[in-house]
Each structure stands twice: as structure tokens, then as C-alpha cells.
Amino acid sequence: MSSEFNKEIKSNKQYHPQMHSAEHILNQTMVRMFDRGRSFSNHIEKKKSKCDYHFDRNLTQPEIQEIESRVNDIIQQDMNVSEEFYSKDEAEIIFNLSKLPDDAGDKIRIIRIGDYDACPCSGQHISHTNEIGTFKIISTDYNDNVLRVRFKLL
Ligand SMILES: [Zn+2]
Numbered sequence: 001m002s003s004e005f006n007k008e009i010k011s012n013k014q015y016h017p018q019m020h021s022a023e024h025i026l027n028q029t030m031v032r033m034f035d036r037g038r039s040f041s042n043h044i045e046k047k048k049s050k051c052d053y054h055f056d057r058n059l060t061q062p063e064i065q066e067i068e069s070r071v072n073d074i075i076q077q078d079m080n081v082s083e084e085f086y087s088k089d090e091a092e093i094i095f096n097l098s099k100l101p102d103d104a105g106d107k108i109r110i111i112r113i114g115d116y117d118a119c120p121c122s123g124q125h126i127s128h129t130n131e132i133g134t135f136k137i138i139s140t141d142y143n144d145n146v147l148r149v150r151f152k153l154l
Pocket residue numbers: 020021024111121122123124125
């Protein structure tokens with residue numbers, strides 16, 4: 001990738017690799033704690049972001065603290081963030097590709113965060129988790145089987 005191309009992505013205010021990488025860690029943490037899947041919808045911005053999950057209730061305060069603690073633990077372990085490419089057939093066996101568009105092509109890009117998370121993604125990420133900063137949940141709410149988690153980075 002040329003440096004010109006990198007510059008272009010960085011100047012795009014909509015895109016924030018730290019936030020986006022934090023979203024990957026949050027999703028894996030939600031999967032491990034509650035086993036209800038990754039967020040089905042999200043809105044990622046520099047100042048604050050939100051992720052929506054199919055759920056059956058709001059989170060308790062101890063659960064919110066547990067999520068923050070686990071996410072920050074992964075950040076502080078300074079895990080390596082790397083990309084791998086799989087054929088679509090291989091990827092389908094290992095990963096959930098339901099969120100990928102049908103025209104995603106035959107090479108599937110997987111973003112791996114240390115030994116903690118791996119998921120298909122075409123976005124831009126940081127290269128080590130300690131670049132993310134400190135993860136903080138602003139609020140959660142629950143409506144019509146959807147849990148919304150709002151978070152920021154300090
Ligand atoms: Zn990503």
C-alpha cells in the first residue's frame with residue numbers, strides 16, 4: 001500500500017483504526033462472556049462508538065465493569081494485530097461469514113488479534129493493541145431484544 005493511500009485513509013474523519021480495533025476486542029469479549037454473537041450493527045466514530053447485539057436484557061453494572069476490565073487487559077497485553085488471507089471455502093469452515101457481502105470475492109481477509117480474536121474484515125486497524133488507549137463504556141440500553149453498548153477511548 002502506498003503512503004499516499006495511507007494518508008488518504010487517515011484524513012478521512014469517518015475512519016478511526018483505534019476505535020475500529022477496539023470494536024473487534026469488544027465483540028470477542030461479548031462472545032466469550034455471553035455467547036450471543038458479535039454485534040450485528042455498529043457505528044464507529046472517533047469520539048464515541050456504539051455496537052448493537054441481539055440480547056435478552058440490559059447489562060448489570062458488574063458485567064459492564066467485567067467487559068471493560070477484559071478489553072483493557074487485552075489492550076495492555078499489547079497483542080499483535082495481523083492480517084491473513086484465506087480462500088472463501090477455507091474461511092467458511094473456520095469463520096462466520098454471514099456479514100460479508102456476496103461479492104466479497106474468493107480471497108477473504110481475516111484480522112487476527114493475538115490469540116484472542118480472528119474475524120473477517122476489510123477495514124483498517126492498528127498494529128499493536130496498546131495503540132488503542134483505554135476502553136470505557138459510556139452507557140448501555142436495552143430495547144426490543146437489542147442491547148446497545150456505547151463506548152469511548154481515553
Ligand atoms: Zn476490522
